[in-house]
Amino acid sequence: MAELRMASNGTAEVIEVATRSGRLPWTDDTLIGRLAIPDPERVIAVDAPLTQAACGRCDRPVCPGTEACEEPAVVWLRTEGRGLVQKVGAETINGGPRALQHGSQARLVPYAHRATDVVMTYQRGLLPLSSLGAANSQITARAGQLRRRLRGAGYQLHGNLLEVSPAATIAALCGPRAARGYKRDADPWVTRAQILERFGDLSFAPQSRMAREDVLRNDHCFDAVISGYTAYLWAREGWELPTGCFAEDGWIFSPP
Known part of the structure; x- marks a missing residue:
């Protein structure tokens, strides 16, 4: 999990990256305890399908x-x-x-x-083609429960609760080679560092301590930061949900 904020100069700033909730793993309860806090200024970005395929909703x-x-x-x-x-x-x-x-x-x-x-x-x-069909998995089921529980704290899908894809964001901003390589390269640390360098409006706050090193070393931490950065771009640039079936069927927000 990563927490970012918009700095006074309008850029995105990482203030925390956490692989655990203190000494506890990110279970459903610890995750809800951290996220389900009503805050009109907060946007939550989730790197998982927040809706089921049509037959699953029927x-x-x-x-x-x-x-x-x-x-x-x-x-x-x-x-x-x-x-x-x-x-x-x-x-x-x-x-x-x-x-x-x-x-x-x-x-x-x-x-x-x-x-x-x-x-x-x-x-x-x-x-990639392998991403098709991801809306039918245990991860989707967990994300769906998270969505329903967050609704009780005022978080609404496509409003202040977004489905994102770090790989899609990187592909849009840095190209498909970087999107494939930041997890699969022989030395993904270098690829991740190059990606972060391209995001001139993303920085790490002093209180984040060793967060940058954690992000470069751990692909889950890296994905969490890119998810938060995607939400920052969404808020800054005012991306809109397309018309049609996507409001109910789901939409992955990514740079246009």
């Missing part, structure tokens, strides 16, 4: 099937989503220039895929 007693379903997110998947996948496939086959991180095609299904994941993967090229 309460219909009988499923009409993907082709007949009128749920907006399902309609989007079988129209715009399929179009994005087919477009990428055609460009790959025809040898066109590729800026995306993959050349494979996915079979989109509403019980596994969300519209935002398809956009980030096939339209913007910020996330």
Whole structure:
């Protein structure tokens, strides 16, 4: 977990990075104890899916099937989503220039895929194909519970509770090579240091002590700081939620 604040000069400042809550691990209760504090000036950014795929949210007693379903997110998947996948496939086959991180095609299904994941993967090229389907996991279930518990403290999805992806933020600002390498390079410390150097509006406060070294050494700490930095950019630049099915289906906020 990382805590950042907006400094008096308008830049982002890391004031704490913590892998534990004192001597305790970040269990559900310790995490809620730290985060569920009403504060109109605070924004919480979570690097995990905060919504389920459409079928997971559905309460219909009988499923009409993907082709007949009128749920907006399902309609989007079988129209715009399929179009994005087919477009990428055609460009790959025809040898066109590729800026995306993959050349494979996915079979989109509403019980596994969300519209935002398809956009980030096939339209913007910020996330790899392996990220598709991440909305069905134990991590998603835990993030969903966190979202519901934080609602009691006044944190609303897309308002002051954001779903983010450090990898997507890094890909947007530093390129896909850096996004792949900050965890996988032979010496990821160097890659992480280079990424931080590119963020001239991000610094470490004196009271953060050894936080910068922890961030460079630990990929979880690094992800936490980039998540907080993404929330800072969201607040500073006023990113808006796209219209359509994304309010309910979910949206990963990342630099445009």
